[in-house]
Amino acid sequence: MRLDKYLKVSRLIKRRELAKEFIEHGFVSVNEKDCKPSTEIKIGDKITITSPSKRKLSVLVKEIRMVSKIDDASLMYDILGDTEDEN
DSSP states (O other): BHHHHHHTTTTSSSSSHHHOOOOTTEEEEETTTTTOOOBBOOTTEOOOOTTOOOOEEEEOOOOOOOOOOOGGGGHHHGEEEEEEEOO
């Protein structure tokens, strides 16, 4: 599954277009590497999202689903870390 779609389906980022913008501006990495919206995601990948306000969220991909209900979206990943940079 494409990274931009995974971020939307898992509800880590609310809209796919916003996910695409975050990726293109370098706020998202996969396995500590720069990526594109079309980067293929697989189970076991580590996705790190850094917001413009420097909040960093790291997740481990557990499942890949084409669609998910709001209640089931968080089952698609495990949170590895959620930190806020104070600088």
